[in-house]
Amino acid sequence: MRPETRPGHDAERRRVVGRVLDSGPFALRLEAPGFPAHAPGQFAMLQLDPGLERVDPLLPRPMAVYRREGDALEFRFRPVGRGTRIMGSLAPGEAVAVVGPLGRGFRLPEGAALLVGGGTGIASLYELARDSSGPLRVALGAATQAELLGLEDFRALDCELSVSTEDGSAGRKGRVTDGLGIRPGESVYACGPNGMLRAVAALAEEARAPCSVSLESTMACGFGICLGCVVPVRDGFRYLCTQGPVLDAGELCWEDLP
C-alpha cells in the first residue's frame, strides 16, 4: 500500500469549465476559477469539448499542471496527436473542462534534490523545482530546442541547471542522462519517457538515492473509475491516476513497461 500522506491524495477535486487565455503549439493557459489547490506533479484531465458535441476525440487528455498563477492554469505539451494539436490551436475564450487536481504528486524534497526532465516530462517538474527549498540541480533534455518546455522559467530559478538536446540545438548535444552523476545526499525526481526514467532509476539505484518517477499511461477517466491506467509493479499493478502518477522507482517492474 502507498502511504496515505502523499500530497494531493486527499485534495478536493472538481470539474471546472475554464476559458482559454492563450494557446499555442506548446502551451495552453486557461482561466479556471474554482479549480482547487494542487500539489506539484499532480495533473488534470482536459476535455476540449465540454458539451460533448464533437465526440472525436471522445476522451479527455491527462496533462500535468505546469504552473498556476491566480486563476490561470498553465499546461505545457508537444503536439503529438489529435488532442494536443487541438489543444494548441484553441481560440481565446473557448471553453475547456478541467477535472482535477488528480493523482499523487511529488513529496517536496527534504534535502538536496536532482530533478531530471525529458521532453514533455519537463512540464511535471517546474512547480517542484520552484517550491523546493534545499540545494537543487535540474537537468532538462529534449529532442530539440523548441521542445525544452519552459526553459526560461527554470532559468529564473535558483538552481544548478544543465540542458541538453539530442540535436545539439540547445545546451549539450546528447541525452539528458549522459554523464549524469548523482551526488551524495541527493534525492532524485524524474519525469520523461520510460527509457529515460529507466536510466535514471538505474543511476539512482546504483547511488542508493531515493528516486521518485512520474509516469504516463493511457487514461480514460483520471480518477479511478475506468481501471484502464495500470502500470506493472512488483506485486501487481498500480492505478496510475490515483496511486500515481508519481511512484517510487524501486517498486516498478521496469522490464514490463513499454
Next chain:
Amino acid sequence: MRPETRPGHDAERRRVVGRVLDSGPFALRLEAPGFPAHAPGQFAMLQLDPGLERVDPLLPRPMAVYRREGDALEFRFRPVGRGTRIMGSLAPGEAVAVVGPLGRGFRLPEGAALLVGGGTGIASLYELARDSSGPLRVALGAATQAELLGLEDFRALDCELSVSTEDGSAGRKGRVTDGLGIRPGESVYACGPNGMLRAVAALAEEARAPCSVSLESTMACGFGICLGCVVPVRDGFRYLCTQGPVLDAGELCWEDLP
C-alpha cells in the same frame, strides 16, 4: 427526364482543398484556386476536416455558392448545428475541402423575373440576381435582420427589392410571401424553407408563371453515389444533388415534402 441543358449539369467538378480567408457566424470565404466555373444556384460540399482526422461530424455539408470573385468562394449560412457552427469559427488559413460545383443551378431568366428568398435560401439567389439581364424583382425574408444574408449586396444591384422580417427588425414585418403578387410575364425563382416554397409555388401556379425552386435535403455525397438525397416528385423521386437542387415547382409532390 430532366432536360440535359440545365446549367451546371455537365460542368467539370473537382475536389479542391481551399484555405479560409475569413469566417464568421454567417459567412465563410475560402481561397480555392482551381475550383471550376459554376452556374448560379449550384452548390458545393464542404468538408471541414479534409484529412478526416476528427470524424465527428463525418460528412461534408452542402452549401450554395453565394458568390465567387477570382479564387475567392463565398458561402452564407446560419449556424444551426455542429457543421455550420464550426464553419463560422474557422481561423484564417485553415484547410477546407470543397467538392463542386454540384447539381443543376438556375436557368438564367429570359424575361422578367421575381426572385424569392427566405432565410438561408437567400444564399442561393445572389448570383442569379446579379447575372439576370431582364427586369428583376427580389423579395427577401428572414426571421430577423441578422439573418438577411447578403442584403447589402442585393441592395447594390439594379432591382426592385423588398425586404421583410418576421420580427420586424428590418423591412416589413411578416413573411416574405405575405401580399406577394406575381406580375404577368414574370418567371419565379425561389429558395427557402419548404413552407415558403410551397406558398410561392401555389402563387405561381395560380398566376400560371413558370416557377423554379431550389430545395434542400440531407446529403452524404453531393454527386450521386449515396442515393440519400431523394425528394418526392410526381413520378417517383429525384436525386436532389444531381437532378436538383433546382426543380420545377410543378413536378414536386408538395404534400410528401416535410
Next chain:
Amino acid sequence: MTPDLSTELAGIPLRNPVLLASGTAGYGTEMLPFVQLEQLGGLVAKSLTLEPRTGNPPPRIAETPAGMLNAISLENVGVDAFLADKLPALPPHATLIASCFGTEPGLYARVCERLDAADGLAGIEINASCPHVKSGGIEFGQDPASLSELIRACRPATELPLLVKLSPNVTSIAEMARVCEGEGADGICLINAVQALMVDPETRRPVLANGLGGLSGPAILPIALRMVYQAAQAVSLPICGIGGIRSAADAVAFLLCGATAIQVGTANYANPSAAVEIRDGLADYCRRHGIAAVSELIGALRV
C-alpha cells in the same frame, strides 16, 4: 411545472431514469466529487466476482472514432471486500444495484447469495456479457441455453430484483430477451460493449494487450438503440437502456424506444458530471414539451 422524473425498473423505484453503468463509475465513492448519487436514479457498481480479481496487463484501453475499446477484464475487489468496505462508504439514500460476474453459473449464484444477504442493495444485475473475458462471460450472453442455465442458477439465490445484462454480440437480441423473460428475470439491461479490435499499424500488434476488447461510447449508440427497440418489441420485461448515452436527447431516444431507465457509461469518463447534466436535461425536455411525467415517454416512439 416541475416534471415528475420518477420511474421504476423491475420493481425498483427510481428517483429518475438516469443510472451510472457498471464498470464506469467505480464503486460509487469515486464519483462523489462530481455527482451526488442521491440525485441520480441509481448506481450500478463495478461487476463483482466471488474472489478478488486482477485484470489484464496494460494497455487496457484505447480511443476509437467516437468511442473507446477496453479490456479491463473485470478486475474487482471481490464481493466480500465490496460489502465490507465499499457499500458502507456510499451515501445512505443512493439507490445501489450490484453487478455480479463469474466464470460459471454456480459462481454467479454464490455472489448473488452474498449480495442478497447484504443491506442496502436495491437489486442485482447479472453481467452475462463481458466481451473480452475468455472463460465464461461472453458465452452466457451469446448462447440461449447457457443464458437460461445462468438465470436458473441465480434466480433462486436472491429475492432482490434480478436484472440480466445482455450482450450485443448476437444475431437476435429478441431471442435472448425472451430467454430472460422465460426464466423469471425481473428486467434486462442492454447493451454491454460490442466485441471489437484495434490494431496499431506501426507495431503491427493489437492496441490492447488482450487483443480483443469491448467497444463503447457514442459510436455504438445507434446499435444499442436498435437493440433496445427490438427487445422492447419482443418482451414485456422492463428494460434499462445502455450504450453511448451522453445527453438528455440520447436518454429520451432510449425511453421512446421502450427503456424504462438508462445507464450512462463511457460518458462518465468524458465528463464525470454527465449523468447529472442528463437528469437536468430530461427535466428541461419535459418542460419544453409539456410533459408532466417522464414515464410518459417510455415506449412512445411514433412509428
Next chain:
Amino acid sequence: MTPDLSTELAGIPLRNPVLLASGTAGYGTEMLPFVQLEQLGGLVAKSLTLEPRTGNPPPRIAETPAGMLNAISLENVGVDAFLADKLPALPPHATLIASCFGTEPGLYARVCERLDAADGLAGIEINASCPHVKSGGIEFGQDPASLSELIRACRPATELPLLVKLSPNVTSIAEMARVCEGEGADGICLINAVQALMVDPETRRPVLANGLGGLSGPAILPIALRMVYQAAQAVSLPICGIGGIRSAADAVAFLLCGATAIQVGTANYANPSAAVEIRDGLADYCRRHGIAAVSELIGALRV
C-alpha cells in the same frame, strides 16, 4: 524503391488492395472526376436486382457519431440497364466487380447468370447482408442454412469468382464464413452495415423514414476489424475487409488481420478522393517500413 502493391482476391488479380465498396461509389462513372478507376484495385458497383428497384422514401440517411445511418433499400437501375448503359461507360482497364441482390435465392441466381454472360466483369459479389431490406437480405446473412441455400443457388450460375458479402449482425462470423467456404464461394467480403436505429427526440420518430437502417463509417471500424480477424482465423478463403476505412493506417490494420484487399465505403462521401489517397498512403507505409510487397502484410498481425 517502389513497393509492389498488387494483390489477388479470390482469383482476381488486383493492381492494389484498395477497392470501392458497393453502394458507395454509384456505378463508377460518378467517381471519375475524383478517382481514376484504373489506379485502384477495383470497384464494386451498386447492388443490382433483376428488375429496377426504387428505394425508401426520404429521409434515407442520417449522420451519427463518427458514422452514418442509411436505408436506401437497394435502389438500382436493374441488371439489364446496368449491362447496357453503365458498364460500357467505365474505363476499359478498370477492375469491376458487380454486386447482386434479390429477395430469394432464385432471383439472385438469375442476376448472376446475366452478369456471367457479360463482358468486362472480374467477379460477382453476393450481397447477403442488407440490414434494412425487409424481405430477404438480412435473413440470408444471419442464418447459416439460408446462406448455404443462397450460395448453392448462385454458385452454378456463374464461372466468375464468387464473393459473398456477410452481415455483421450475427453471433458468430466464423460460422458464417465456414458456410461460405463449405459451399464453394471463392471469397468473402465483410462487413456490411450494422443494423441500427436513430430517433429524433423532437419529433419522437425514427430519423429515417424506414425506421431501422445500417450503420457505417469509422464508428464501426473496430467491429469490422474484429470480424475480419475472426473470419480469417476460421477459414482459408480470401477476405476483403470493409468497414469504416478512411486512411492507409486503417487499410494496413485490415491487411494485418488477414484481409487480402479492402473496400472503402462511407469515406468516399466524406472525401471522394479517399481511395486514391489510401492507395498512395499504402505505398508510403511500405516504403517507410521497408516492405517490398504489400502482400507481406496480409495476416501478419503479431499476437
